[in-house]
Amino acid sequence: xxxxEFDLIARIRQRVALRGDVALGIGDDCALLVPPPGMQxxxxxDTLNAGVHFPADTAPADIGWKALAVNLSDLAAMGAQxxxxxxxxxxxxxxxxxxxxxxxGFFALARQHGIALVGGDTTRGPLSVGIAAHGxxxxxxxxxxxxxxxxxxxxxxxxxxxxxxxxxxxKADAAMTPGLRARLDRPTPRVELGRALAGLAGxxxxxxxxxxxxxxxxCRASGVGxxxxxxxxxxSESLRxxxxxxxRRALQATGGDDYELCFTAPTTQREALEALSRALxxxxxxxxxxxEGRGVSCDGIGHAASGYQHFA
Amino acid sequence: xxxxEFDLIARIRQRVALRGDVALGIGDDCALLVPPPGMQxxxxxDTLNAGVHFPADTAPADIGWKALAVNLSDLAAMGAQxxxxxxxxxxxxxxxxxxxxxxxGFFALARQHGIALVGGDTTRGPLSVGIAAHGxxxxxxxxxxxxxxxxxxxxxxxxxxxxxxxxxxxKADAAMTPGLRARLDRPTPRVELGRALAGLAGxxxxxxxxxxxxxxxxCRASGVGxxxxxxxxxxSESLRxxxxxxxRRALQATGGDDYELCFTAPTTQREALEALSRALxxxxxxxxxxxEGRGVSCDGIGHAASGYQHFA
Numbered sequence: 001x002x003x004x005e006f007d008l009i010a011r012i013r014q015r016v017a018l019r020g021d022v023a024l025g026i027g028d029d030c031a032l033l034v035p036p037p038g039m040q041x042x043x044x045x046d047t048l049n050a051g052v053h054f055p056a057d058t059a060p061a062d063i064g065w066k067a068l069a070v071n072l073s074d075l076a077a078m079g080a081q082x083x084x085x086x087x088x089x090x091x092x093x094x095x096x097x098x099x100x101x102x103x104x105g106f107f108a109l110a111r112q113h114g115i116a117l118v119g120g121d122t123t124r125g126p127l128s129v130g131i132a133a134h135g136x137x138x139x140x141x142x143x144x145x146x147x148x149x150x151x152x153x154x155x156x157x158x159x160x161x162x163x164x165x166x167x168x169x170x171k172a173d174a175a176m177t178p179g180l181r182a183r184l185d186r187p188t189p190r191v192e193l194g195r196a197l198a199g200l201a202g203x204x205x206x207x208x209x210x211x212x213x214x215x216x217x218x219c220r221a222s223g224v225g226x227x228x229x230x231x232x233x234x235x236s237e238s239l240r241x242x243x244x245x246x247x248r249r250a251l252q253a254t255g256g257d258d259y260e261l262c263f264t265a266p267t268t269q270r271e272a273l274e275a276l277s278r279a280l281x282x283x284x285x286x287x288x289x290x291x292e293g294r295g296v297s298c299d300g301i302g303h304a305a306s307g308y309q310h311f312a
Numbered sequence: 313x314x315x316x317e318f319d320l321i322a323r324i325r326q327r328v329a330l331r332g333d334v335a336l337g338i339g340d341d342c343a344l345l346v347p348p349p350g351m352q353x354x355x356x357x358d359t360l361n362a363g364v365h366f367p368a369d370t371a372p373a374d375i376g377w378k379a380l381a382v383n384l385s386d387l388a389a390m391g392a393q394x395x396x397x398x399x400x401x402x403x404x405x406x407x408x409x410x411x412x413x414x415x416x417g418f419f420a421l422a423r424q425h426g427i428a429l430v431g432g433d434t435t436r437g438p439l440s441v442g443i444a445a446h447g448x449x450x451x452x453x454x455x456x457x458x459x460x461x462x463x464x465x466x467x468x469x470x471x472x473x474x475x476x477x478x479x480x481x482x483k484a485d486a487a488m489t490p491g492l493r494a495r496l497d498r499p500t501p502r503v504e505l506g507r508a509l510a511g512l513a514g515x516x517x518x519x520x521x522x523x524x525x526x527x528x529x530x531c532r533a534s535g536v537g538x539x540x541x542x543x544x545x546x547x548s549e550s551l552r553x554x555x556x557x558x559x560r561r562a563l564q565a566t567g568g569d570d571y572e573l574c575f576t577a578p579t580t581q582r583e584a585l586e587a588l589s590r591a592l593x594x595x596x597x598x599x600x601x602x603x604e605g606r607g608v609s610c611d612g613i614g615h616a617a618s619g620y621q622h623f624a
Contacts, residue, residue, distance in 0.1 A: 028457050
């Protein structure tokens with residue numbers, strides 16, 4: 001392949017959907033955007049590198065999906081409504097087939113959430129995808145990490161450990177179970193849930209580094225501790241069928257890449273959250289409680305923060 | 313070095329300056345920002361990769377400076393006032409000395425322009441720096457590429473070709489002339505000029521890929537052509553002292569990485585622009601004119617777009 005940068009940009013640009021609040025999109029030195037009056041702007045930026053954040057042989061469409069998904073998950077964890085994003089795509093060589101595949105996954109997810117690609121760049125280098133995502137949230141309603149209070153319930157959405165299980169299979173050169181691999185390659189950002197939690201939940205974080213580690217971040221920011229019940233951690237059928245209870249528990253508690261939301265809420269919100277679970281068709285599990293002190297324990301055993309660290 | 317990701321983030325975070333419009337900075341899933349009422353948001357994102365955009369042995373402080381400078385230059389080319397940025401820093405290993413050096417250059421430039429770092433991530437991988445930058449511009453005053461009109465003068469700020477000359481020396485394994493290398497490593501984003509041009513200039517672009525190529529982008533967006541006078545292209549003393557006239561002209565016309573602003577303005581603005589040049593202490597050179605037709609010619613010789621393409 002020997003297409004130039006501008007051809008690659010043209011391939012991407014032709015897929016872009018319009019939004020009324022994009023005054024000027026791809027093609028100038030900057031995008032020009034019109035923030036809605038009275039809203040705060042939530043901004044996040046995450047980069048995925050080949051061989052570190054995804055297996056090097058991951059399908060381009062899955063890479064496009066996942067790179068956007070992890071950023072949408074950050075918006076979800078803040079309770080923000082997705083609006084705009086920029087993309088820095090670094091490729092070893094100009095590869096139109098890769099870009100087309102990438103766009104397929106990227107824009108499939110972008111369409112689901114009405115987020116518009118408004119700018120960015122393409123460069124040459126080892127495969128890497130950086131995305132900055134922007135969303136809107138009402139002042140005072142954002143789901144910050146520092147809003148947990150002693151006595152709150154701890155909740156988590158969906159199921160835990162599936163992505164880490166697929167990653168463990170990959171690292172062991174074993175065949176990845178399809179149901180697990182799908183969760184690793186195409187995580188579902190819980191955007192609707194995050195929007196609905198703004199006003200119900202006290203604090204929220206997305207599970208990217210592992211439940212214990214991420215909940216520990218939340219507890220530290222809030223100045224509290226948490227006690228979890230291992231038996232309450234939700235597991236998928238795929239995970240139950242593939243791993244015994246001990247390994248499964250470890251994957252659920254410490255495995256990253258699930259992109260579920262872990263949040264706290266007063267006990268008075270239990271009925272509202274159960275109703276929300278039914279309305280969204282998404283399991284919400286009560287997995288523990290916020291306590292005085294520091295750190296996170298599970299079935300009474302304390303844990304140091306032990307999630308994924310990029311340089312550990 | 314074996315510091316973890318969170319230690320690196322802490323090293324960066326302690327350098328961050330506050331702004332009143334940052335409701336929540338580094339440390340949560342998203343930053344929360346408060347856009348000023350009635351302004352448009354200008355957003356850009358550029359990534360620099362080691363060995364592609366800068367020599368691998370570039371000082372960390374220069375990498376930090378340049379990565380921010382190229383993004384500030386995009387805001388300048390739009391006439392926007394810098395406000396916030398996010399940083400994705402990819403490092404082969406956790407290296408506190410690198411991060412400290414990087415921060416020195418990055419924050420030295422950030423302070424000059426009052427831009428606040430509000431989020432991002434650090435990941436493991438081949439050295440790469442991605443930045444998304446945000447600025448404000450009054451609706452209708454942004455310096456778009458499509459505002460050039462037949463009869464306008466073409467102007468350029470500062471001097472051209474210095475960065476490309478240093479790069480040519482580097483590629484030839486020759487010693488880089490200090491005055492030229494400084495322009496490659498520590499480009500000056502023309503932020504004040506960009507702000508002042510909003511309202512004076514018709515169209516504007518920053519010279520990142522080379523004058524002829526970047527002016528061709530501007531002409532294409534505006535549906536016009538341009539004629540340049542080679543003798544009018546501004547050259548630094550360092551460039552004059554180091555290269556003969558032919559090589560110098562080629563570097564000035566086609567070399568990238570200068571990050572000067574190339575803009576168009578009606579002839580009625582000549583006096584205002586000369587006064588602006590004196591007020592800013594920055595040379596502004598009238599280098600040609602906008603004409604009917606397509607493409608850019610220099611001394612009557614037509615040129616295909618021939619600037620830097622990342623995948624050429």
